[in-house]
Amino acid sequence: MVDPASGHDGLADVLLQDGVVAAVGPNLDATGAEVFDAGGMVVAPGFIDMHVHLREPGFEHAETIESGARAAAAGGFTSICCMPNTAPVNDSATVTSYIIERARRYAVVNVFPIGAITKDSAGEELAAIGSMKKAGIVAISDDGRPVMNSMVMRRAMEYAGGYGLPVIDHCEDLHLSAGGDMHEGLESVRRGLRGIPSCSEDVMVARDILLTELTGARFHVAHISSRHSLAMVAQAKARRLPVSCEATPHHFALSDEQSAPYDSNYKMKPPLRSACDRDTVAGGIADGVVDAIATDHAPHAGSEKMQEFERCPFGIIGLETAIGVSLDRLVHSGRVGLSRLVELFTTGPARILNLDRGRLTAGAPGDVTIFDLETEWTYDVNKSASKSNNSPFHGVKFRGGPAATIVAGRIVWKRET
Amino acid sequence: MQGGLLGIEGLERPEIESILKRAKDFQAVQHQAVKKSDRLRGRMIVNVFFESSTRTRTSFEIAAKRLGADTVSITAAGSSLSKGESLVDTLNTLAAMRPDAIVMRHSASGAPHFLARHLETPIINAGDGTHEHPTQALLDALTILDHRPSLEGLRVAIIGDIAHSRVARSNVHLLSKFGADVVLCGPPPLLPAELAQIAPRVTLTSDMAEAIREADVIMMLRVQLERQHEAAFPAGEYFRFYGLRLEHLCLARPEVIVMHPGPINRGREISSEVADSQISAILNQVENGVAVRMAVLERILN
Numbered sequence A: 001m002v003d004p005a006s007g008h009d010g011l012a013d014v015l016l017q018d019g020v021v022a023a024v025g026p027n028l029d030a031t032g033a034e035v036f037d038a039g040g041m042v043v044a045p046g047f048i049d050m051h052v053h054l055r056e057p058g059f060e061h062a063e064t065i066e067s068g069a070r071a072a073a074a075g076g077f078t079s080i081c082c083m084p085n086t087a088p089v090n091d092s093a094t095v096t097s098y099i100i101e102r103a104r105r106y107a108v109v110n111v112f113p114i115g116a117i118t119k120d121s122a123g124e125e126l127a128a129i130g131s132m133k134k135a136g137i138v139a140i141s142d143d144g145r146p147v148m149n150s151m152v153m154r155r156a157m158e159y160a161g162g163y164g165l166p167v168i169d170h171c172e173d174l175h176l177s178a179g180g181d182m183h184e185g186l187e188s189v190r191r192g193l194r195g196i197p198s199c200s201e202d203v204m205v206a207r208d209i210l211l212t213e214l215t216g217a218r219f220h221v222a223h224i225s226s227r228h229s230l231a232m233v234a235q236a237k238a239r240r241l242p243v244s245c246e247a248t249p250h251h252f253a254l255s256d257e258q259s260a261p262y263d264s265n266y267k268m269k270p271p272l273r274s275a276c277d278r279d280t281v282a283g284g285i286a287d288g289v290v291d292a293i294a295t296d297h298a299p300h301a302g303s304e305k306m307q308e309f310e311r312c313p314f315g316i317i318g319l320e321t322a323i324g325v326s327l328d329r330l331v332h333s334g335r336v337g338l339s340r341l342v343e344l345f346t347t348g349p350a351r352i353l354n355l356d357r358g359r360l361t362a363g364a365p366g367d368v369t370i371f372d373l374e375t376e377w378t379y380d381v382n383k384s385a386s387k388s389n390n391s392p393f394h395g396v397k398f399r400g401g402p403a404a405t406i407v408a409g410r411i412v413w414k415r416e417t
Numbered sequence B: 001m002q003g004g005l006l007g008i009e010g011l012e013r014p015e016i017e018s019i020l021k022r023a024k025d026f027q028a029v030q031h032q033a034v035k036k037s038d039r040l041r042g043r044m045i046v047n048v049f050f051e052s053s054t055r056t057r058t059s060f061e062i063a064a065k066r067l068g069a070d071t072v073s074i075t076a077a078g079s080s081l082s083k084g085e086s087l088v089d090t091l092n093t094l095a096a097m098r099p100d101a102i103v104m105r106h107s108a109s110g111a112p113h114f115l116a117r118h119l120e121t122p123i124i125n126a127g128d129g130t131h132e133h134p135t136q137a138l139l140d141a142l143t144i145l146d147h148r149p150s151l152e153g154l155r156v157a158i159i160g161d162i163a164h165s166r167v168a169r170s171n172v173h174l175l176s177k178f179g180a181d182v183v184l185c186g187p188p189p190l191l192p193a194e195l196a197q198i199a200p201r202v203t204l205t206s207d208m209a210e211a212i213r214e215a216d217v218i219m220m221l222r223v224q225l226e227r228q229h230e231a232a233f234p235a236g237e238y239f240r241f242y243g244l245r246l247e248h249l250c251l252a253r254p255e256v257i258v259m260h261p262g263p264i265n266r267g268r269e270i271s272s273e274v275a276d277s278q279i280s281a282i283l284n285q286v287e288n289g290v291a292v293r294m295a296v297l298e299r300i301l302n
Helices: A065-074 A093-106 A129-135 A150-162 A186-191 A198-215 A227-238 A249-253 A275-287 A322-331 A338-345 A347-353 B013-029 B055-066 B087-096 B111-116 B134-147 B166-177 B193-197 B208-212 B235-242 B246-251 B282-301
Strands: A013-017 A020-025 A042-045 A047-052 A077-082 A110-113 A167-169 A219-221 A243-247 A368-378 A397-407 A410-414 B044-049 B070-075 B101-106 B123-128 B155-159 B181-185 B202-205 B217-220 B257-259
Touching: A042 A338, A047 A065, A047 A338, A047 A347, A065 A077, A065 A093, A065 A397, A065 A410, A077 A368, A077 A397, A093 A110, A093 A129, A129 A150, A150 A167, A150 A198, A167 A198, A186 B193, A198 A219, A198 A227, A227 A243, A227 A275, A243 A275, A243 A347, A249 A275, A249 A322, A275 A322, A322 A338, A322 A368, A322 A397, A338 A347, B013 B134, B013 B166, B013 B282, B044 B055, B044 B087, B055 B070, B055 B101, B055 B123, B055 B134, B055 B282, B087 B101, B087 B111, B101 B111, B101 B282, B111 B123, B123 B134, B123 B282, B134 B166, B134 B257, B134 B282, B155 B166, B155 B208, B166 B181, B166 B217, B181 B208, B193 B202, B208 B246, B257 B282
Parallel strands: A047 A077, A077 A110, A167 A219, A219 A243, B044 B070, B044 B101, B101 B123, B155 B181, B155 B217, B181 B202, B217 B257
Antiparallel strands: A013 A020, A042 A368, A368 A397, A397 A410
16 A cells, blocks of 8 residues: 555555545454455555546537546546536536536546636636636636736736635747647658747746746646756745646657657647657656646547648547556656655645545545556557547557556446456 | 658668669650650559649659559649548548559648558658658759769758758758758748758758858759748848849859759749859759659559
């Protein structure tokens, strides 16, 4: 059992009762209980993915709350936070309540909506942030359509700060990145594709850190990918500003040179950057600059991805491969220990979002992620629980991965043996 | 060149040499009274041009016909693509009619590479976005070899809108493989620094005089205003700093030749005096285009 919150790292039984953790310790009496033998496996608090796209309402052909939640369970996640870029955009308590209600009825994992910063994520007028908070959002973000107007961002930070909501920014200067299809560098020049320079991310990270200092709001950098942005976050943290960041498995595992040319399974924002950026992100995870691993699970229907590269939408799915990729690139490679890895999926995101989750102690929600470190398996995206299959990890062999997912004391997914 | 021709970058030097050698044979054919043979009789080639083109499309069509093949040409305006059909569906439809090869031009970089993964019909890239234009580089090499015994050690200046030029990329790959030194020149926003690393023996400069000095070949490129997504440079003063004029030529080697893939814009990137001068090889390039495309079609269809 590995529980970074309590510092526990050793053999133990975990007893779940009435949806919560009843007891943790050696040789617990479990008379009458269903027993899951996790011998040889790692039992951890339920993993939280603070950045997914569930596409409902509006884009149910690509994903639904039901299918996205099943993919999350199959990836070892017990809680997911869904971004507001649906149709309609989650910019009102009505949409927030709709998502929560649909999740209550159809999702096998916990779903926490993230509300929009501005109405329709148009970047102009603040959304009904207070009402959405009352309805259940855990953060605000105009993910994918970043707020370009710095004054609007300032007001959003000031206002959200009053509700204790973190402001998550997809940091991208849309003028600097306009028309870009991949990271700007040797590969984009070679392939004749327009580039998305690292500085399009960096200037917005810099702006938002300065606004954090001005407003006192909590600012979180989504899917950090550039080494300069990481350096700025590290510096902000050293100055004790309330700044945090997340990294995706694809950004610490892959680089632009490793992307198959004109293959949209490698097209996302921010783009796969240089090998140096990739390794700096992995280093940031090891040294603590990165607070959480999040997938940015972004389903797109097959037909949307079967186009000329420049016409394909950005984004890849990632829920089912997050643990496999993380074990491979971070743990097996010796970069981070097991306890740190669990932290990145549990206490890390829980702290950013003020979620009372991510720990395995008596009284905590009965959410448990069980994974192992040795079983070899190959990811077959065609068998994905997601409705979409846009993944660069199809056919990749992993060592270790999710074994079972327990939400509120119920086993919602178990690996086929 | 298994299955088709997508770019120069992936070709081995012997393959290029063999195409150029065969193209030399076909050069002679262009001067015969009867130019048509039946080497590809009974074969069908579909030309699909999703982007406007005069010389390349005509050149491919003439090349196919001189080899006795049947051709069908389709342009974007008259195709089902304008009715909302996806590219892959359009190409699958054409492929279902069992042509022997598809010649394709498209404004998206990598479009033929993407299709090649989903289609069995060989695809010949007639220009993809700002990526490659392989037959242009082959005909340029043939043209240089009409004037020089080899490409080895030649200094070739390519001047203009390098960033958006598929002609520049294909030429860089080809010339570099054959040991020529390539100098790329243009306004800094149109000259990404990474270009110096896409192949060996490539250098960059924004100074036109420096680029032309001691050059054996000067290739001028058109400013592709249709690909400028934002004003990357002040167009009004372009000719002053990057337009080729007679006075530049004294900087180059005495036997220098001037090339241009066309269409030329007189007074924008090249003066009429240079374009019409003895050292201009622009019409030789067009002529060689047919010979090179005959060699490519023959190789792919046989």
